[in-house]
Amino acid sequence: MNALLAIEHLSVDFGERRGTVRAVDDVSLAVGPGESYGLVGESGCGKSTVLRAICGLNRDWQGAIRLAGDALGPRRSPAMHRRIQMVFQDPYGSLHPRHTVDSILREPIAVHGLGDTNGRIRGVLDQVGLGPAFRFRFPHQLSGGQRQRVAIARALLLEPQLLLLDEPTSALDVSIQSEVLNLLADLRRERNLTYLFVSHDLAVIAHMCDRVGVMRAGRLIEETTAARLREGRADQAYTRRFVEASGGYDRALARAFADLEEAQA
């Protein structure tokens, strides 16, 4: 088994004894080195919770997570955190509003004692397509797309093996989304990064990933490929419905969904 990321029987519960909600239910998947793996599903299906367990934001989980063969526990060394970085959905919430881009990028370098602060910051800003002029600006002086570039730069600074992307473009306009998706595709090729890409947007997932996992109500119900999704082929009725609904509005489909819901009730 030479997967870069291997998840086995991952489960996450929220809440106390009586009101327990199983947010992630027995999920297993493997992502090869240099691969971009997509995780899709509707809100509340547990896709972001999987990412939070992998990167250590959520310490309360059962199962096994391995990165290049090394088992990850609930508590991790700084060296382990360096190998997995995450980019969040909302660049308005993920950057400190009173810190400049410079001090946002300086922090991980200091925490991990990497040295050559100036060189690293200049280099990483250049890589994400922001010039040196952006270095001393505050987040409120940046557009949404520029902020997301700063968030990506912060993740890249530590030279991670695995980048977890949690809806990195869903807060952005479509014209900005294309810039950020192109940037992510280029970075993966240039630096041989591995992505675990979470989104509710099938078109974005199919564009960015080759293999795709479909989640529903905490379970990974189907693993498929972008090519199969494009052809509308799927083993699960839910996946087919999801693909159809992503195509835009369709009168007949809307009626079919309503009937299906009634039948399930």
Added chain:
Amino acid sequence: MSAAPAVLSVDGLRVAFDTPHGVVEAVRGVRFDVGRERVGIVGESGSGKSMTGRAILRLAPRTARVEAKRLQFAGEDLAAASDRRMRAIRGRRISMILQDPRVALNPVMRVGEQVAEAYATVRKASRAEARERALDMLAQVRIRDPRRVYDLHPHQVSGGMGQRIMIAMMLVPEPELLIADEPTSALDVTVRMQVLAILDDLVNRRGLALVFISHDLNLVATFCDRVLVMYAGRIVEECRAAELARASHPYTRGLLESLPRLDAPRERLAVLQRDPAWLA
């Protein structure tokens, strides 16, 4: 453009804000008519699409300066209407649906009572009558068990259910014009389909005029009859929704080409090159 007489006719609509850095024009001279049809307004953030919707209902912020050559609704000049007259029109004859139902609903009031209140305020009905109308309306927006849902609070309902309740509340006074600002953007795709079907039925069966504001080109192309594309406060293109894929303005083309598509894989996404001439 539409054959039937327009329910809403807008011409020369401008919205400007005075800021310490000079005047910012959010809407810069917009003209369109809406008949008993679905008219989509698409554009990116800051294009002025939401401000256009709000200005029609006189819901723009106090600091905004709104001007219009014509702002006519069902033969009446909204620009000249008094605030009192506007209050009589707003909610009764023109309604607005906002993006996030969880923000728009009162969190400490049962959802059914909110719908009933909307009806009672407009029709001066008794409590029992308002309750009956509200239950009826909840059923019309395909809520399966209206009696149970009536007594729930907003935090107890899902996003899709919340948006259906909002729609019920906005429709119970039977408005002639509905302005929906990103009504389905907070919803999952399968739920979105059902909310759209409800709006679709209202246009087809009751002759509702619908202004559908959205950033989602694909959705507007499949749901609306006509589309207005806004950029920097102006309408840069107007076309039949079915023909949006063949749009001619470079901005619209640029947006369409920057979208990842499930049916047509692209090696690399096009990046929109903005032309200063579009602002002229």
